[in-house]
Amino acid sequence: MGPQHVTPEAAAALRASAYVVAAVKREDDPLLAVRREVAAAHGLPVVEVRDPERDRDDPADYGAAVREWHAARAAAWGAEIAAREGDPAFLVWGDPALYDSTIRVVSGLGLPVEVVAGVSAPQLLAARHGIVLHEVGAPVHVTTERRLSADVEAGQRNLVVMLTSGAPLAGLDDWSIWWGANLGAPSERLAAGRVGDLDPAALREEVRAEAGWVMDLFLLRAPGPVR
Numbered sequence: 001m002g003p004q005h006v007t008p009e010a011a012a013a014l015r016a017s018a019y020v021v022a023a024v025k026r027e028d029d030p031l032l033a034v035r036r037e038v039a040a041a042h043g044l045p046v047v048e049v050r051d052p053e054r055d056r057d058d059p060a061d062y063g064a065a066v067r068e069w070h071a072a073r074a075a076a077w078g079a080e081i082a083a084r085e086g087d088p089a090f091l092v093w094g095d096p097a098l099y100d101s102t103i104r105v106v107s108g109l110g111l112p113v114e115v116v117a118g119v120s121a122p123q124l125l126a127a128r129h130g131i132v133l134h135e136v137g138a139p140v141h142v143t144t145e146r147r148l149s150a151d152v153e154a155g156q157r158n159l160v161v162m163l164t165s166g167a168p169l170a171g172l173d174d175w176s177i178w179w180g181a182n183l184g185a186p187s188e189r190l191a192a193g194r195v196g197d198l199d200p201a202a203l204r205e206e207v208r209a210e211a212g213w214v215m216d217l218f219l220l221r222a223p224g225p226v227r
Helices: 008-015 030-041 062-082 102-107 121-129 145-153 200-211
Strands: 019-024 046-050 088-090 141-144 158-162 176-181 189-194 216-221
Touching (some): 019 030, 121 158, 121 176, 121 216, 141 145, 176 200
Parallel strands (some): 141 158
Antiparallel strands (some): 176 216
């Protein structure tokens, strides 16, 4: 999640690489500084690739919009890799196994891919709050903000919610929430309590205003025993 969370296995993989490829989302992309810090610690240059634009305004065909974005990313990354010698490394913020496109995009280039696990965002969220993500003998459902309402209506009562945008948690005032933003960064912020008492959307915007960026997630749990 942050430079302090690079495992020995990841450090060895970085030392065996020639450079780090970093997708740059905007001119002052704050996560670029994190990647530069990690790369510099292992003597690697950073190759910056401007991230293609994507439709984030709830497109009619969300799947098609994502596939189009993935294809554009593959073309941009592939061009940079083809122009250089040696093996590239990609540093993924959060967890490449959860709602991230890096593995899919790089695999689409037809190159062998080695994935090295690190500290994931849900793992760090649980550690920071000193909690277990599920109750005894009960499941935890990992989902996205886009899917949250449908998942709650379907009966999910204990959810880790990712890919947030600050949408209000309507109708969930009595649920419990464990929230974290910018985990592993100097601007990290945590909050926990009753949803109706915290206003996670306002907390999110406070962090954005203070740090210039925000990436958050949270655990939601229904009142009463979760079964």
